[in-house]
Amino acid sequence: xxxxxxxxxxxxxxxxxxxxxxxxxxxxxxxxxxxxTFSEAFVEERLKIIGLSDAELEYLDRNRPVYEGVKTxxxxxxxxxDPYPVGPKFEASLRAERELLVADKGSPLFGSQDPYGPQIxxxxxxxxxxxxxxxxxxxxxxxxxxxxxxxxxxxRLKELTGKPLVLHVHSLETDRIGEFQDFTNNxxxxxxxxxxxxxxxxxxxxxxxxxxxxxxxxxxxAKMMPVYNAIxxxxxxxIEKPTxxxxxxxxxxxxxxxxxxxxxxxxxxLLSKYKKVKFAVAGTGDKLDHLKAMVAQxxxxxxxxxxxxxxxxxxxxxxxxxxxxxxxxxxxxxxxxALEAAQFDVPVIVSTQSGVSEVLPxxxxxxxxxxxxxxxxxxxxxxxxxxxxxxxENTKKDLSILTWDESAQDVLEVYGQLA
Amino acid sequence: xxxxxxxxxxxxxxxxxxxxxxxIGADHNYGATQQNYAILQRVADLCYLPANExxxxxxxxxxxxxxxxxxxxxxxxxxxxxxxxxxLESFRALAKTGCVEFLNETQYHSLAYLFSPQEFERQVLMxxxxxxxxxxxxxxxxxxxxxxxxxxxxxxxxxxxYEAVLVEGVDRFMKNDLSPNHIHKTVGTDMACLLRxxxxxxxxxxxxxxxxxxxxxxxxxxxxxxxxxxLTQEGGNTVNVFLDYETFGEHRKKDTGIFEFIEALPxxxxxxxxxxxxxxxxxxxxxxxxxxxxVPTTTSWADADRDLGAWTQDHMQKDALNRVYALEQKxxxxxxxxxxxxxxxxxxxxxxxxxxxxxxxxxxxQAFSPYKNPYDAYINYMNVLTDFEGLVG
Numbered sequence: 122x123x124x125x126x127x128x129x130x131x132x133x134x135x136x137x138x139x140x141x142x143x144x145x146x147x148x149x150x151x152x153x154x155x156x157x158t159f160s161e162a163f164v165e166e167r168l169k170i171i172g173l174s175d176a177e178l179e180y181l182d183r184n185r186p187v188y189e190g191v192k193t194x195x196x197x198x199x200x201x202x203d204p205y206p207v208g209p210k211f212e213a214s215l216r217a218e219r220e221l222l223v224a225d226k227g228s229p230l231f232g233s234q235d236p237y238g239p240q241i242x243x244x245x246x247x248x249x250x251x252x253x254x255x256x257x258x259x260x261x262x263x264x265x266x267x268x269x270x271x272x273x274x275x276x277r278l279k280e281l282t283g284k285p286l287v288l289h290v291h292s293l294e295t296d297r298i299g300e301f302q303d304f305t306n307n308x309x310x311x312x313x314x315x316x317x318x319x320x321x322x323x324x325x326x327x328x329x330x331x332x333x334x335x336x337x338x339x340x341x342x343a344k345m346m347p348v349y350n351a352i353x354x355x356x357x358x359x360i361e362k363p364t365x366x367x368x369x370x371x372x373x374x375x376x377x378x379x380x381x382x383x384x385x386x387x388x389x390x391l392l393s394k395y396k397k398v399k400f401a402v403a404g405t406g407d408k409l410d411h412l413k414a415m416v417a418q419x420x421x422x423x424x425x426x427x428x429x430x431x432x433x434x435x436x437x438x439x440x441x442x443x444x445x446x447x448x449x450x451x452x453x454x455x456x457x458x459a460l461e462a463a464q465f466d467v468p469v470i471v472s473t474q475s476g477v478s479e480v481l482p483x484x485x486x487x488x489x490x491x492x493x494x495x496x497x498x499x500x501x502x503x504x505x506x507x508x509x510x511x512x513x514e515n516t517k518k519d520l521s522i523l524t525w526d527e528s529a530q531d532v533l534e535v536y537g538q539l540a
Numbered sequence: 541x542x543x544x545x546x547x548x549x550x551x552x553x554x555x556x557x558x559x560x561x562x563x564i565g566a567d568h569n570y571g572a573t574q575q576n577y578a579i580l581q582r583v584a585d586l587c588y589l590p591a592n593e594x595x596x597x598x599x600x601x602x603x604x605x606x607x608x609x610x611x612x613x614x615x616x617x618x619x620x621x622x623x624x625x626x627x628l629e630s631f632r633a634l635a636k637t638g639c640v641e642f643l644n645e646t647q648y649h650s651l652a653y654l655f656s657p658q659e660f661e662r663q664v665l666m667x668x669x670x671x672x673x674x675x676x677x678x679x680x681x682x683x684x685x686x687x688x689x690x691x692x693x694x695x696x697x698x699x700x701x702y703e704a705v706l707v708e709g710v711d712r713f714m715k716n717d718l719s720p721n722h723i724h725k726t727v728g729t730d731m732a733c734l735l736r737x738x739x740x741x742x743x744x745x746x747x748x749x750x751x752x753x754x755x756x757x758x759x760x761x762x763x764x765x766x767x768x769x770x771l772t773q774e775g776g777n778t779v780n781v782f783l784d785y786e787t788f789g790e791h792r793k794k795d796t797g798i799f800e801f802i803e804a805l806p807x808x809x810x811x812x813x814x815x816x817x818x819x820x821x822x823x824x825x826x827x828x829x830x831x832x833x834x835v836p837t838t839t840s841w842a843d844a845d846r847d848l849g850a851w852t853q854d855h856m857q858k859d860a861l862n863r864v865y866a867l868e869q870k871x872x873x874x875x876x877x878x879x880x881x882x883x884x885x886x887x888x889x890x891x892x893x894x895x896x897x898x899x900x901x902x903x904x905x906q907a908f909s910p911y912k913n914p915y916d917a918y919i920n921y922m923n924v925l926t927d928f929e930g931l932v933g
Contacts, residue, residue, distance in 0.1 A: 394561060483897070485915055493560060500561040501919040504926070507859030508918055514855070515897055 122154045123252065123264065123271035123278075127170075129162050129433075133374070134457040135291045138326070138350045139267055142289075143168060145529035150536070155256065155274075157248050173251045241270075242308060249273035257281040263536055268292060269309050272316035279319065285539040287532075288320035289348075290330055295337040296452040297378050314338050322535050324348050326455040327476025333452065346538075348531040349480050351523045352460040359466070360441040367398040367503045370443040370467070372436065372458050373450075375406035380449040380472065380489045382408075385415050387449065390496035391503075392424060398503055400447075403428045403439060440465040444509075445502050450475050451489045459484070463520055468512040470498050480523055483515035542721075542771030543778050543817035544809055545734060547683070547706060548785035550588070551613040551649055552580055553890040555910050559920050564927045570882070575910065577623050584624045587789035592630040594799060598806050599639045606806040607639045607816040610785065611683045611706075614647030614667045615888060617674055628674060635677045641818035643706065644668050644679035650887035651685060651851055653693055654838070655865040663884065664700065681705065681819040685889050687736065687782070687841040688848065691727045691834065698729035704823035706782060708841040709735035713834060721776025723826045724833035732823035733833050736782040736841060740766065745783040749796040757797070760804035768812045778822055782841070791907070843899060850899055851892040856918040861892060863925055870932045882928060891921050 122143060126136035143152050147168045156163070159172020252274040265287045266275035272288070279286045294310040295302075304310040317323050317338055323345045325331040331347050334340040362368065369388070373379045381402070388400050402412070402425060409427070416425045431439065440446070446462035446469045453475035463469055463481060471478050472489035485502070487494035501508055557572040598606045612620075612631065620628040634640045646652055646663040647670065653660040664682075671677055681704040682697050689707040697705050709720030718724075720735035743763070747753045755762070770776045784791065792798040809816065817825070842850045851857060864886050871883045894909040894917035911917040 390562075394564070482913075483915075493562075497560045497562075497919065497923075501922065505856075505859065505919070505922045507854070507856035508915060508922075510855035511897055511918075512915065 122152055123266040123274050124154055124156050125267060125270045127154075127156050127160075127163055130160070133292070134350070134455060135268060137457055138291055138455070141351060141353060141525040142528055142532065145525035146532060148526075149529060149533055153256075153259070153261065155252055157244065171255065173248065173255070245270050245273055245312075249277050253277045253281060263287060263539060265289060265532075266316070266320075269294070269312040269316065272312045275316065276319055285321040286319060287322045287324060287535055287539070288316050290317070290323060290325045290334065290454070292454045293330065293333055293337070295333060296330075296454055297376070299377055299451065300333075300337050314340075320344070321539055322346065324532065324535055326350055327479055329474065329476045329479065330454040333454070346531070346535050347476075348528050348535070349476070349523065350455045350457055350460070351525040351528050352457070352464060352520065353525065355464060357437075357465045358441050360438065362442050365397060367444040368442050369398060369400045369445045369447050369499065370403065370439055370462070371400065371447050372403045372431075372439070372462070373448070375402070375404050375409040375412055377408065378451055378453070379404075379406075380451045381412050382415065383449040383451075383472075383489055383492055383495070384447060385412065385419070385421075386492040387447075387495035387499060388424070389419055389421065390492060391499045392421065395500055395503060398444075398499075399424055399426060401426045401428060401439060401443075403431045403436065405430045436461070437465070440467055443467045445470060445499060447495070447499070448472065448475065448477075449489050449492075449495060453477065460520070460523070463516045466513045466517075468502055468509050469516070470495060470502070481516060481519055483512050483519055485512070542776055543815050543822060544767055545609065545778050545780045545817055545819060545822060546607075547609040547611065547643070547780070547782045547819065548787075549611050549613075549683075549783070550616050550785045552576070552583065552616040552619055553613075553649065553888045554615050554619070554885045555579075556891070556920055556924055559923045559927075561923050561926075564923055565930055568927060568931060570924045570928075571885075572910070576619060580619050580623050583786060583790050584620075584627045586794070587786050588620075588624075588627045589630060590794075590799065591785065591788040591802075592627070592634060594803060595640075596630070596634060596637070598803065599634075599637045602806050602810065604637075604639055605810055605816065607641075607818050607821075609641040609643060609681075609818045610634075611643035611645050612671070612675075613645060613649040614663070614670055615649055615885065617670055621674060632675055635675045639818075641681065641820055642671055642675060642677045642679055643681050643683045643819070644671065644702070645683050646685055648884040648888050649685050649890070650884070651688070651861065651889050651892070652887060653684060653688065653696075654848070654852070655861065656868055657696065659865075659868060659887075660696070661700070681823065686850075688838060689733075689835055689840070690838040691836060693838075694726035694729050694731060694733070694835075698726065698731045702731055704732045704734060704819045706734050706780075706819060707736065707833070707835070708839055708846055709737060709780075710835070710839045710846045712846075713839070715834070716831075718831055718833065719774070719776060721770050721774060721779055723778055723822050723830050725826065725830045727832050727834050732819075732826045732830070734778065734780050734819055734822060735833060736780050737770075738841070740770075740779055741781050741783050744781065744798075744801075745787050745791070748787075748798060748801070749792050758801065760801055760808040763801075763805065764808035764812050764814070767809060767814055771814055777825075777827070778817070843902070843904075850896050850905070851889055854895060854897050854914070856895045856897070856914065857892045860895065860918060860921055860925065863922075863929070867929065867932055874932065879932070886921075886925060886928065891917070895921070 124139045128136055128140050143154055146152055153169040155171045157173050163170050264275050264278050264284050267289045268291050275286055317340045325347050328347050331345045335342050371384050375381050440462055446467045448459050448471045450472050456475045456477035459469050459471055459477040469484040471484050471486055473486045474489050478486050485498040555572040555576055556570050644667055647667040652663055668679055671679055682702045683706040687708045720737045724733045726733045748758055767779050770779050788798055839846050871879050894911050895914045897914045899905045900914050
């Protein structure tokens with residue numbers, strides 16, 4: 122299995138999903154997970170994780186046993202493998218990439234217009250080369266790759282070994298930057314398209330993403346089988362707020378994809394009639410400054426709290442106080458954070474343009490642009506107690522059947538379809 | 541000699557328009573007038589008019605031997621009076637034949653009995669008066685909303701002078717060989733009760749057009765054969781077939797053959813030596829030793845559980861019901877006909893039925909609801925109710 126991020130180093134849902142899936146899958150089939158870097162924190166029972174670093178290839182030791190039955194390759198690395206243009210180091214890395222571009226005009230491999238910059242694409246290439254060198258001679262049956270960053274490696278491996286390729290799609294470029302952009306010179310889009318074209322089976326994380334792959338990439342729906350993400354049971358708690366002000370939480374990258382402007386628009390409409398509420402915006406991204414300016418312009422500064430990027434424990438603290446979880450994403454392949462919020466008994470408002478809306482029917486759903494409807498939902502959740510109770514009680518049942526084991530079974534079914 | 545008792549329920553609610561929270565305090569008109577109009581037009585043309593014409597023809601053809609019974613909710617009657625007087629006229633024509641009984645029910649097809657006996661009585665008397673005014677008919681038998689029933693309702697109805705009440709034949713109360721195919725006595729009163737035979741009723745209402753059903757295609761001869769078996773071999777004295785009138789042409793479209801089936805039924809039943817009777821007739825023919833139908837906890841004709849779950853189970857339903865009935869004293873103190881009317885319409889059981897998350901996936905529930913899901917139904921209702929609460933003060 123070819124992955125990219127892995128807990129505890131996360132920027133989006135990819136690492137969480139990958140972790141949940143392999144740990145369920147390994148009960149049924151031996152899995153070797155290859156990541157671009159390694160941490161002792163990755164060590165899992167009965168799971169072989171290979172972490173790569175181009176800087177220290179010579180340390181590679183394929184047969185070093187960490188504990189019985191498991192082969193692990195440990196390498197030291199400061200490899201920065203954020204697949205998304207966000208995270209705590211976002212601003213700094215953008216600056217660094219800009220400087221790099223200026224300093225080395227000839228270097229980009231896929232064209233300098235790419236939003237992730239030349240660095241990430243070079244890493245993707247190095248990952249490809251190392252995977253090929255390492256794994257081509259290993260004994261395995263299926264290549265299971267996650268998202269565009271592992272596509273070059275997956276394609277190379279398929280070419281070298283002839284093994285069938287399953288491409289797991291957690292997110293697509295058309296989700297991230299909008300489907301109306303020009304994709305003719307977009308290297309990431311091209312990798313996604315190539316990967317899905319070449320794959321024997323494509324596993325999108327929702328029916329929604331399947332539709333996106335058909336519509337924006339022209340992929341044959343017959344070879345796609347959606348497998349939903351899930352969530353592991355966890356201890357949750359509630360924190361009573363000191364005030365009677367309600368709290369609406371928006372959590373995620375502050376980018377086009379997450380629809381933060383639609384959140385502000387909905388909030389403005391709500392606040393015109395209902396004032397005992399605050400909005401917490403947790404996350405960072407390229408639209409953060411724009412968003413803050415919007416809030417200031419509308420005179421709503423005292424109604425919004427921008428927390429910046431929050432580590433997991435702080436996210437839990439926030440969810441424990443939330444009255445509403447609001448995710449108006451423009452295009453959300455899945456939306457794992459909505460599951461986390463639901464686990465904390467927080468009623469959820471999501472856009473219909475999301476995968477999670479398919480597995481959480483007991484949420485309030487509207488088109489991402491329909492801020493009138495969102496505002497109506499917010500007003501109702503903050504005022505009508507029966508709504509919150511029924512949404513939370515019914516969602517508990519929905520969550521109980523949403524297990525990684527179930528997802529792993531679905532993936533095994535996909536493997537079974539490979540000749 | 542046994543009898544077949546056919547009772548058809550006619551009901552249309554006053555649906556609420558899409559009412560966003562923006563309107564609260566600014567817009568006090570709640571009705572989805574265009575939608576209500578359009579639905580009544582459709583159902584009138586597909587069902588009420590053609591079915592009434594057929595019934596009239598059958599009564600005529602069988603020279604008084606074919607008898608039927610209707611209950612028309614107040615909200616349906618009023619909408620017919622406003623939008624389709626021709627439908628009301630055809631019901632009046634049926635009333636004049638002497639072969640048709642009309643039942644009394646709550647004016648607003650409400651759950652009032654469960655929340656306020658005073659309000660229940662007000663609505664029942666109002667309905668009785670409106671049936672008299674609009675159809676020229678004086679009711680002597682009663683059916684509560686969705687056949688909601690228990691022993692205490694029987695007490696109330698008996699004091700109000702009814703001779704019969706129509707109820708669901710619920711399996712869990714069919715003790716000691718009781719059968720819905722006998723005329724029963726209510727507990728502690730002299731009033732008769734007629735128990736719906738749900739198997740025979742659902743054969744027409746739900747299974748008629750189901751090609752996977754063993755009984756498909758159902759013919760009038762087969763069906764009258766079943767009736768004959770119940771009334772002769774099983775010793776029953778009534779087969780109570782109670783169903784929504786909209787079954788004919790609306791729930792089951794014309795091309796399913798549902799009209800031809802009913803058209804042929806009277807002849808087949810009469811040829812087999814059986815007869816038709818209305819509820820009050822049956823009550824008057826009640827044997828002295830009629831068994832008691834003991835219903836200590838409240839039942840209805842809805843869903844598999846035959847309980848109140850479809851209207852009162854979810855938090856949203858309880859919340860909405862408690863809040864609308866909490867207005868009773870204030871609304872009655874205002875003593876304004878318009879306020880009473882708005883409040884009455886907000887009590888219609890359909891609003892709460894739409895809010896059921898328990899039965900959300902049930903196709904019967906989905907077919908009736910104008911909303912995408914129960915949450916939308918609750919939010920819309922609560923926005924309206926919040927505005928009305930503001931008016932009531």
